[in-house]
Amino acid sequence: MKRSWMVVLVSVALAATGVVVCIRLISHTHSIDSRYRAHRAALAELAQQYVDGHLDGMLTLPPGLRSLSPSGFAYASPTALFVQTWQNWRAESGTGLAFFAATPTAQTTIATASGDAGQPQREVGDGWWWVE
Template sequence: MWLKTETRSAGRSYILLIAATGGWLPLLACNYLAYPLLDALSLLALLVMAACWLLAVNGTVAALVVLLRRRAYVWAAGALIVALGSGLILQKANWERAYVDSQFRLQRSQLAELAAGYRVGGLPTDVALPWRLRYLSIDGQAHQRDGALYLPIWQDWRAESGVGLAYFKTSPSPDTVIATAFGDMGHPVRYLGDGWWWVA
């Protein structure tokens, strides 16, 4: 009987630990996917982020209160460590770099094919991207702009600033600029590989 009670109590503590830490996963995912979220949901994305913060913080606090009332101090310490670790990752991570670098690695072969078509002059000024790359552009297209092939990853809602990926046939100079939005000019700021640059 005592063993069953202990097992049931450990099971409940385990569920509370999952509840406390599970709220942080959507928040981490939203930070990683900030560009596509802001593109697809626009201002609604801010509400999604706020809801994820509330879920993470409230879930952790509620689980900690219940675990401490049950005197499950080890489980409570585990929940607190995961929450603090997640908060530290949220604060310290360079989400823009993580997203751009991982997407570039993931789609490297597709981007190489696109760049090859641009190099030989086989692309129109505005070309629809293959379905696997379409999510990397706010309008699903690649644009020939200012001597480069440009994929606009994000623009603010007033089109006053933007960021994206650009392919250059030759290495750009420090003075190279690309129109990243109707009211903004960006510079190639970081080389990704294979002639592709991050433009901001």
């Protein structure tokens, strides 16, 4: 009898762990999409300035986009415009949104922090990609 209760407890613990993991993954994806939608117009304007050749190097984000980035900066290169949305405290890892001059491939990488390079994971809309 005691053994069957242990099996039930372990099964419930494993099921609860699975539910927590799934919820975290879904909420992370939802968070990225909702942040993009909330700033869509301002990101479109920033992308247009990039396409028109008005942005290069490190630039201060306009007030409407500063809440997206811990630093308040974006980084423009000939191949991409990157808005960092998260960075760990040692600048070893980061994530963000990137607008690419050409459609990214599986080999495309971009600097996401001082010590990290990420790859585009999926397009969130209007040419902007989630980068990890």
